[in-house]
Amino acid sequence: MLTFDYNNMLAPRLGGRGIDPASLDAMAGRFREAHADTARRREAGEIGFFALADANAVVDEIQTFADGQGQAFSNLVVLGIGGSALGTIALRTALLHPLWNELDDEERDYYPRIYVLDNIDPATIGPFLDRIDLGRTLFNIVSKSGGTAETMSQYLIVRERLQAAFGEDYRRHLLFTTDPEKGVLRALAGEEQIPTLPIPSNVGGRFSVLSSVGLLPAAMAGIDIAALLEGARDMVAKCETDDLRANPAGVFAALQYLADTERQAPIHVMMPYSDRLRDVADWFRQLWAESLGKQRTREGSEVFAGPTPVKSLGATDQHSQVQLYVEGPFDKTITFLSEADFGPDVPIPSAYEHHAELAYLGGHSMGELLRTEMLATEAALAQRGRMNMSIEIPRVDAHALGELMMMLQIATVYAGHFYGIDPLDQPGVELGKQLTYGIMGRPGFEQARAEWEGRTPKDDAFIIR
Numbered sequence: 001m002l003t004f005d006y007n008n009m010l011a012p013r014l015g016g017r018g019i020d021p022a023s024l025d026a027m028a029g030r031f032r033e034a035h036a037d038t039a040r041r042r043e044a045g046e047i048g049f050f051a052l053a054d055a056n057a058v059v060d061e062i063q064t065f066a067d068g069q070g071q072a073f074s075n076l077v078v079l080g081i082g083g084s085a086l087g088t089i090a091l092r093t094a095l096l097h098p099l100w101n102e103l104d105d106e107e108r109d110y111y112p113r114i115y116v117l118d119n120i121d122p123a124t125i126g127p128f129l130d131r132i133d134l135g136r137t138l139f140n141i142v143s144k145s146g147g148t149a150e151t152m153s154q155y156l157i158v159r160e161r162l163q164a165a166f167g168e169d170y171r172r173h174l175l176f177t178t179d180p181e182k183g184v185l186r187a188l189a190g191e192e193q194i195p196t197l198p199i200p201s202n203v204g205g206r207f208s209v210l211s212s213v214g215l216l217p218a219a220m221a222g223i224d225i226a227a228l229l230e231g232a233r234d235m236v237a238k239c240e241t242d243d244l245r246a247n248p249a250g251v252f253a254a255l256q257y258l259a260d261t262e263r264q265a266p267i268h269v270m271m272p273y274s275d276r277l278r279d280v281a282d283w284f285r286q287l288w289a290e291s292l293g294k295q296r297t298r299e300g301s302e303v304f305a306g307p308t309p310v311k312s313l314g315a316t317d318q319h320s321q322v323q324l325y326v327e328g329p330f331d332k333t334i335t336f337l338s339e340a341d342f343g344p345d346v347p348i349p350s351a352y353e354h355h356a357e358l359a360y361l362g363g364h365s366m367g368e369l370l371r372t373e374m375l376a377t378e379a380a381l382a383q384r385g386r387m388n389m390s391i392e393i394p395r396v397d398a399h400a401l402g403e404l405m406m407m408l409q410i411a412t413v414y415a416g417h418f419y420g421i422d423p424l425d426q427p428g429v430e431l432g433k434q435l436t437y438g439i440m441g442r443p444g445f446e447q448a449r450a451e452w453e454g455r456t457p458k459d460d461a462f463i464i465r
């Protein structure tokens with residue numbers, strides 16, 4: 001089980017800058033409401049990600065594919081963006097890296113390499129597709145809506161290349177992961193007989209890492225997806241209580257909410273002290289930002305809610321950001337992520353005994369130094385009255401990742417309730433999409449194009465060339 005230590009968020013430790021424990025306890029009633037509302041929305045089928053932890057049939061289907069047809073490929077290329085990419089990247093960084101190091105050459109050939117193309121920069125896409133061996137590659141097109149411009153444009157390019165190379169056999173290199181019923185990707189799968197995996201309709205993109213979106217690439221890479229879901233199940237069970245102080249997701253959400261609204265700290269930094277956990281912070285950034293950044297409450301009144309998530313990395317960013325965190329404005333919380341056991345450590349040799357500035361390092365290890373630097377940063381922040389908390393997993397493995405990611409997803413839903421907004425929608429992303437459609441000439445979006453043309457004339461006086 002992970003350990004969540006929030007001493008350094010509270011007034012006893014931080015003086016007047018911290019959250020009064022009485023304020024946290026005063027959230028108990030609102031938390032019971034948040035918990036009941038979440039249970040009601042789960043029951044009504046509006047929130048589907050909790051149930052992913054129990055989806056054993058999907059695990060079997062995915063594992064069968066990965067161990068069977070999947071083995072014909074040396075590369076798995078995921079085409080997806082946002083929630084269709086970030087969870088997979090986080091799992092790959094956390095779980096593939098140690099696994100890969102332990103494999104022998106034969107095993108490395110057995111597991112395909114996992115690539116995630118989550119941008120549309122031609123300077124990346126062109127050379128990547130020119131270089132990759134198409135004959136040994138499976139492209140997994142991942143899109144909940146099935147119509148995202150970035151993903152679909154990548155797909156069109158890949159499909160043409162596959163058809164040029166393999167004719168009708170192009171299908172053998174495609175797998176769609178999309179909504180079970182809606183969207184053009186689903187329609188294409190039917191028309192062209194392309195194999196698919198479902199994303200349950202009540203699971204939004206940023207909550208989909210434990211669905212086939214994250215599970216298929218993970219299974220193909222040899223990650224233990226059953227353990228991932230077992231970890232998630234353990235966290236769901238831990239969060240069944242409506243007693244705030246016993247519910248880690250509840251306390252995390254309540255503290256972040258209080259920091260923002262009572263302590264004017266709307267910037268929420270997540271700072272893993274672990275290379276393997278670095279992309280969990282990137283995944284969390286979308287989860288927290290898109291879910292909580294909302295103009296309107298669920299009832300429709302204006303709120304302009306939402307903390308700003310920031311990703312950071314220890315120890316690297318100690319030499320870039322920590323000066324600001326320790327002495328800058330009191331507008332942040334820092335959440336440290338760490339692992340209790342780094343696995344095989346790297347000893348630091350003893351040398352230069354006559355130079356005290358170096359001699360102290362000898363006899364310790366890199367893991368010890370990294371951990372010490374985290375503890376020292378936590379203490380420095382606390383001494384200066386800066387709110388911080390830490391989530392420590394026993395070790396970076398599939399079970400721990402399942403627990404951690406499930407905790408942060410559940411916390412997001414609770415936080416949405418505290419802010420009075422709907423954490424499941426993202427109306428603000430739509431406007432930019434509609435303008436893109438209008439500018440690119442998609443029929444039906446002429447109005448968006450006209451508005452763009454009407455609003456974009458620019459004054460040369462404000463441009464330096």
Ligand SMILES: O=P(O)(O)OC[C@H]1O[C@H](O)[C@H](O)[C@@H](O)[C@@H]1O
Nearest residue numbers: 082083084143144145148205429
């Ligand atoms: O999975 P897709 O439907 O292609 O969506 C990809 C992304 O698109 C939009 O930006 C949404 O706001 C994100 O929440 C989503 O993750």
